[in-house]
Amino acid sequence: MTSRRLSTEAVVLRSMRYGEADRILHAITPEHGRVGAIAKGARRPRSKLGGRLEPLAVVQLELQRGRSDLMTVVGADTVAVHHRILTSHAALESAQRACHVVDRTCVPDEPAARVHGLLRSLLALLDGRPDAAHEGLQLAFRLKLLYALGLQPALGSCVRCGRHDALVAFDDAQGGAVCAACRSGAVSIDPGSLAFMIEALGAPLQDAPSAPPAVARQVHRAINGLAAEHLGVDLRGEPS
Template identity: 30%
Template sequence: MSLYKTKGIILRTHKLGEADRIVTILTSNLGKVSAVAKGVRKTKSKFGSRLEPFMHVDLVLYKGRNLDIVTQAEIIDSFSGIRDNFDRITYGSAMLDLTNKVAIEGERDVALYNLLLKGLSVISGVKKNFRLLLIAFDIKLMAISGYMPKLERCVVCEKGLGAKMHFSFQWGGVVCDDCKVSDRNSIVVTPAAVETLSRLLRRPLLEAIDMDVIARTEDELYLLMHDYIAYYIQARLKSRECLSQLACS
């Protein structure tokens, strides 16, 4: 076995045997890595809480035959503000969940790593607009993952957009009223939602929480991004279902 060092964000954990856990980590230079943390569930574990979701850590690992083994972990940032607030936990978990779904094992993705790091940093300190922040995170993640939607012109005919338009999941962007007739995978979208989504895509994450967006437009964007993500990842995310239940309660 060979030893290596890396920095990473803990995405998720699950139990292995009586005392161990498998830890899924988004690393800065190696992409997503799954590794075993031996004895981490014991009361006197040397890791303590350093290998829990949200933790940003310095790691030392051994390269194993099937799974790598974590031997050391030191906290860079615990993002303690997230765990102190239920809304932050819920929306932060949605960030981790989607990142885990799109990240590829062993494939370096610096842009994704930096986006998640920034997302957790921002949500750890904010007191409002959690959902708008998540929408901004989602559209940026989709863009760097190769699914940036076209928002300025009709993605089919390249013509300018009128007052009536649709968002096409199949074509990956906005379509005019004429072109939508041949696309079953589209939904009606308002000009306000398209303009706001374009602004969220261009602006830094931190600025999203200060944007003045009316509730109706935010609701529309949340459902739009929910469906857009579901269309491309072809999977149900438990964290998103949790958010939907909260919205209905």
């Protein structure tokens, strides 16, 4: 029988005002995947929860399961804060976009230790080096996120015939590059974009390659196509 009370580390993905004094949050946890919870009275001046549940915060949550999908926050202790991210528009935007895609792609009650660790690594990088925020880093994060969720695009050979050269398109349904002879129905992709994806997947986040605009557009399209085809989610919208 599932315990009705749980304690877990969590990264707060988003937090919304609810009612007169409550707050609803989504967070990613290692053991329980994405969780939704209500923090009752969190917006009252004397609440002990208060600013601990803001987006990007890493907290140790004490949660109580109820009858609805939303758990109840009964306690929260700060594990890590990322004050320097807030001083840089680029770093803050990058962190918010990363939280958005994690919120969209992860589901409740499925362990997500790799995703949780990946997001923590990105936030620590941006907090330590706010100037590290660039589009290549965001794309590298998303590629690694898909990999953590079990989606590793085939980039070194044609997913239809196995050919290793003349890779000219990307097949979302098959999950990888295709050659000129097999390209029917696939979307064109340049060698530079495939090379970026290979390098980004193989390098640590702090060494993410830069992505020129044309490469970024093609890689975003491939990532969005994979997410839509295999996860059933639309990543095209960005957080406001």
